[in-house]
Amino acid sequence: MILKMIPATNLHASVICLGTAPFGSSINETESFKLLDSFVNAGGNFIDTSLNYADWACEIKGISEKTIGKWLKTRKNRGDIIVGTKGACPSTDPRYFFRLSREDILSDLEQSLRNLETDVIDLYWLHRDDPTKPVEGIIDVLDEQVRAGKIRFFACSNWTTKRIEEARLYAVNHGKHQFCASQIMWSLAEPNQAVFLSDPTIVSMDDKTRHYHEQKNLAVVPYSSQANGFFSGQYRKDELPNKPAIVENYFNDLNFDRLDRVMELSRQLDKPPSVISLAYLSSSQHGFPVFPIIGASNIxxxxxxxxxxxxxxxASAVRYLEM
Structure with a gap:
């Protein structure tokens, strides 16, 4: 698998990142270990998790991180794996949704270190942004943790480019470390905005965001990169599947036109259509590095x-897909 360096870091990450939200819960420990082993055998070294993954489905809090931590210890391969996890996770209580205080960040970080059974986290993500909170205190606490050796690099998830730029300017002007990547929703499919983006704290790719990442050479690690399997080749415009979420989120004329072009490239290159849609994201033609997060429930x-x-x-293939 191709490796690329995340700019402003020394992390050489596989261009495909393995998402692990269900690991240890709906995907049991044994099967999770098999998936992790297969990912490494395929050349992958970049894993994405979060302190709160599967908390909604499992009584054991932090089960995704704990499963990964146990796997790392069992396989004795911690030095070979880039572990990215998220903290400052939003609360399930809507009155206290945002958790970006110094205390919240430090508490989540310490818990993640324990769950992952490691002394340092390679890439630490802030799970959500609170636009009303000044960036100065947020960058200060993350910079302190880098200097303390508990984080190697940090990044942001679901932050607008306006807020990222505010944080960047503060970091540059005060000699602080800064965000090295952005995790947002992005795939070849265009989501039906009114349905899929009803949560105002979710940030998705658009022309303005794309231009900013090109200008700053800021890496993107997109989630929902497979559009819930829309490009698997099993969906037709005139056939409604018994999967309401896919219909509501991705059934539109533009996406079916792109699906047709994905299927054509799939035939030309003799690759599965899902591979073509992911390769679109990881292409070097975007002007900034992209590491799409995949989800998988079986080998x-x-x-x-x-x-x-x-x-x-x-470039011609990318332009063809974007038409």
Missing amino acids: KQLEESCLAGDVILD
């Missing part, structure tokens, strides 16, 4: 998605 799905890590689409 077959994982191995197919990892094929995208070796597919290189040229």
Whole structure:
């Protein structure tokens, strides 16, 4: 699998990042270990998790992180794996949704270190932003943790480019470390905005955001990169599947036109259509590094998605898909 350096870091990450939200819960520990082993065997080294993953589905809090921590200890491969996890996780209590105080960040970080059974986290993400909170205190506490050796690098999830730029300017002007990547919703499919983006704290790719990342060479690690399997080849415009979420989120004329072009490239390159849609994201044609997060519930799905890590689409193919 192709490796790329995340700018402003020394992290050489696989262009495909493994998402682990259900690990240890709906995907049990044994099967999670198998998926992690298969990912590494395919050349992957970049894992994405969060302190609160699967908390909604499992009585054991932090089960995704704990499962990864146990796997790392069992396999003795901590030095080979880039572990990214999220803190400052939003509260389930809407009255206290945002958790970006110094105390919140430090508490979440310490818990993640314990769960992952590690002394340092390679890439620490802030899970959500609170636009009313000044960036200065947020950057200060993260910079302190880098200097303390508990975080190697930090990044933001669901932050607007306006807020990222505010944080960048503060960091540059005060000699602080800054965000090295942004995690937002992005795939080849255009989501139906009114339905999918009803949560105002979710940030998705648009032209303005794309331009900012090009200008600053800021890496993007997109979630929902597979559009819930829309580009798997199993959906048709005139057939409504018994999957309301996919219909509500992605069934529109633009996406079906893109699906047709994905299927055509799939035939030309003799690759599964899902691989083409992922390779679109990881292409070097975007002007900034992209590391799409994949989800997989079995080995077959994982191995197919990892094929995208070796597919290189040229500029004409990318333009063709974006039409």
